Amino acid sequence: MTSPLEQKKIKIAGPSVVTANRTWDGIVVYRTAAKSWSADLSEAAIVRDPDEAKSLLAESVADDVGAIGPYIAPVQVGADGKIEPGNLREQIRRTGVTIGQPAQA
Amino acid sequence: MYAYDEIDRTLVNERVSEFRDQVKRRLSGELTEDEFKILRLQNGVYLQLHAYMFRVAIPYGTLAANQLRALAHVARKYDRGYGHFTTRQNIQFNWIKLAELPDALEDLAKVGIHAMQTSGNNMRNVTSDQWAGVAPGEIEDPRIWSELIRQHTTLHPEFSFLPRKFKIAITASDHDRAAIKIHDIGLKLIKNEKGETGFEVLVGGGLGRTPFIGKTIKHFVHGRDILSYIEAILRVYNQYGRRDNIYKARIKILVHELGIEKFSREVEEEWQHIRNSSLQIDDEVIEDIRSRFTYPAYEKLPHMPDELRQAAADADFEAWRKNSVAPHKVQGYAIVTISLKPIGKPPGDATADQMDALADLADKYSFGEIRVGHEQNLALPHVAKRDLPALWKALDKLGLATPNVNLITDIIACPGLDYCSLANARSIPIAQELTRRFADHELANLIGRLHINISGCINACGHHHVGHIGILGVEKNGEEVYQITIGGRADEGAALGNLIGPGVKFDEVADVIEDVVEAYLALRERPEELFIDTVKRLGVEPFKERVYATR
Numbered sequence: 197m198t199s200p201l202e203q204k205k206i207k208i209a210g211p212s213v214v215t216a217n218r219t220w221d222g223i224v225v226y227r228t229a230a231k232s233w234s235a236d237l238s239e240a241a242i243v244r245d246p247d248e249a250k251s252l253l254a255e256s257v258a259d260d261v262g263a264i265g266p267y268i269a270p271v272q273v274g275a276d277g278k279i280e281p282g283n284l285r286e287q288i289r290r291t292g293v294t295i296g297q298p299a300q301a
Numbered sequence: 302m303y304a305y306d307e308i309d310r311t312l313v314n315e316r317v318s319e320f321r322d323q324v325k326r327r328l329s330g331e332l333t334e335d336e337f338k339i340l341r342l343q344n345g346v347y348l349q350l351h352a353y354m355f356r357v358a359i360p361y362g363t364l365a366a367n368q369l370r371a372l373a374h375v376a377r378k379y380d381r382g383y384g385h386f387t388t389r390q391n392i393q394f395n396w397i398k399l400a401e402l403p404d405a406l407e408d409l410a411k412v413g414i415h416a417m418q419t420s421g422n423n424m425r426n427v428t429s430d431q432w433a434g435v436a437p438g439e440i441e442d443p444r445i446w447s448e449l450i451r452q453h454t455t456l457h458p459e460f461s462f463l464p465r466k467f468k469i470a471i472t473a474s475d476h477d478r479a480a481i482k483i484h485d486i487g488l489k490l491i492k493n494e495k496g497e498t499g500f501e502v503l504v505g506g507g508l509g510r511t512p513f514i515g516k517t518i519k520h521f522v523h524g525r526d527i528l529s530y531i532e533a534i535l536r537v538y539n540q541y542g543r544r545d546n547i548y549k550a551r552i553k554i555l556v557h558e559l560g561i562e563k564f565s566r567e568v569e570e571e572w573q574h575i576r577n578s579s580l581q582i583d584d585e586v587i588e589d590i591r592s593r594f595t596y597p598a599y600e601k602l603p604h605m606p607d608e609l610r611q612a613a614a615d616a617d618f619e620a621w622r623k624n625s626v627a628p629h630k631v632q633g634y635a636i637v638t639i640s641l642k643p644i645g646k647p648p649g650d651a652t653a654d655q656m657d658a659l660a661d662l663a664d665k666y667s668f669g670e671i672r673v674g675h676e677q678n679l680a681l682p683h684v685a686k687r688d689l690p691a692l693w694k695a696l697d698k699l700g701l702a703t704p705n706v707n708l709i710t711d712i713i714a715c716p717g718l719d720y721c722s723l724a725n726a727r728s729i730p731i732a733q734e735l736t737r738r739f740a741d742h743e744l745a746n747l748i749g750r751l752h753i754n755i756s757g758c759i760n761a762c763g764h765h766h767v768g769h770i771g772i773l774g775v776e777k778n779g780e781e782v783y784q785i786t787i788g789g790r791a792d793e794g795a796a797l798g799n800l801i802g803p804g805v806k807f808d809e810v811a812d813v814i815e816d817v818v819e820a821y822l823a824l825r826e827r828p829e830e831l832f833i834d835t836v837k838r839l840g841v842e843p844f845k846e847r848v849y850a851t852r
Binding site for chain 2: 293
């Protein structure tokens with residue numbers, strides 16, 4: 197759960213994705229293999245070594261109009277290929293706050 | 302209330318137009334995020350976990366009913382129907398779209414609200430006592446001076462690119478409700494032996510990674526010299542403050558490293574160059590600001606009206622009155638604190654519907670005025686005592702009459718990992734669980750005044766260092782772990798809490814707090830001895846023993 201703002205080097209210990217927030221509305225997005233952004237984690241491009249991660253991140257950073265603050269985040273890939281967030285922070289970003297929100301007025 | 306003049310209105314409106322153009326250029330790609338970031342921060346726009354977060358200033362914690370309705374409107378139209386009141390008299394909206402932000406700002410500007418300097422390395426919202434102007438015994442209304450400083454520092458180029466953010470708080474009462482000792486500059490209004498109004502000036506307070514309690518740098522600065530003295534402090538900070546290391550950039554580090562005596566000498570030397578300049582304030586300037594603060598036309602009312610006498614038979618009303626209602630400087634009136642800490646809900650949140658309803662109640666019972674305190678509660682500052690029973694019933698219907706002000710469930714908490722991109726651990730669920738554990742009002746009353754503060758990271762937005770019980774969430778090996786401190790306080794006796802032992806896991810926090818409270822109940826000499834006083838008398842050890850003996 198270390199903040200990505202503190203990420204100094206690209207270190208990945210397993211399957212990872214690049215995630216960011218979409219520029220115009222701020223929602224959580226993931227970099228896809230089609231060099232685009234998707235709000236659906238299942239469409240994210242998976243990288244498994246530092247070079248791949250570096251390359252995906254560089255491409256994401258270059259798309260400055262599409263999304264902001266890209267960083268590499270861990271994921272877990274199930275035997276069925278299903279992608280799940282790799283830590284609590286990313287789980288919260290994907291599924292929302294854990295506390296329930298006041299009813300929408 | 303304070304009435305903005307034409308200069309203020311023009312400034313706010315021009316700022317909206319400027320930001321609209323900046324957003325447009327950002328969305329078209331003309332501005333990169335690197336170029337845009339500082340511009341959005343200067344307008345209170347952060348990027349958080351799920352979305353942009355928009356922080357709006359509530360200068361010195363004073364809101365008019367129509368301003369609260371405008372905040373409700375923003376919550377409803379541009380966000381998800383609620384807002385979060387912070388520990389520095391701001392409100393935050395968590396789900397704002399960048400493309401819609403200029404419209405939200407424009408809607409707020411119509412009622413004189415803005416988001417200038419609610420983030421970035423500049424002079425932040427000047428905060429004050431939420432009971433300013435109505436508290437019995439205060440020297441004078443501290444908001445007059447808050448407003449003077451606000452006017453002088455807003456968009457001041459010398460203060461717009463400081464080494465780091467800079468926060469000022471002002472109080473005019475002996476009991477400090479503005480937490481001045483944990484601010485970069487804390488000002489306490491006092492009178493000197495000649496009866497002149499001035500300030501005791503404190504400097505170098507702050508929490509975060511390296512917490513310090515502010516130190517008195519000058520025992521009396523005349524009111525007419527306060528701008529030049531503040532400017533002298535800022536000039537020394539601007540000159541010597543570190544810009545190479547964000548963790549050492551706050552003025553508290555400079556004051557600590559130079560020592561208060563040397564820092565004080567540097568400020569004094571700088572001050573002598575500028576104190577007799579145009580920064581010296583004419584009485585007319587102060588009188589002009591004073592005249593723009595309007596006060597209600599209070600009626601002559603009895604100290605104990607029949608309505609209040611009759612309502613005293615209702616135990617639920619009495620429970621609420623005892624901890625929510627405070628004396629007012631005018632006979633027959635009271636200050637009512639509205640708890641934004643309902644059991645099981647996030648501290649400091651209010652829905653758009655609640656804000657609208659509160660604005661109506663303010664119109665009906667408080668001359669259209671609402672206050673915001675750093676404890677993340679609201680207040681109605683001018684309620685006739687005869688109206689207290691009716692107001693209580695109305696608040697109860699809104700879920701805003703929880704009788705827990707200053708009790709153990711009146712918890713201050715930052716947004717934590719549920720919202721914040723800096724956080725390492727969750728704060729709000731810890732607060733929610735603690736309010737459920739201590740939901741029984743009789744138990745909470747038995748425990749008495751006890752402040753719990755929770756932060757989800759070392760940046761300490763929940764002011765955990767100065768909680769009677771402080772809870773700091775950190776991350777250890779991918780898990781949320783919480784460090785518990787006791788003995789902190791944020792008032793005139795401000796102190797930093799002491800760690801009681803190793804961190805505990807998320808699921809254990811509420812059990813540990815229960816142990817600490819049980820130890821207090823067993824150790825206190827008499828029911829009137831507050832938790833904080835028992836800790837001061839006995840230190841950490843007996844609490845540590847109780848918590849860790851069986852763990």
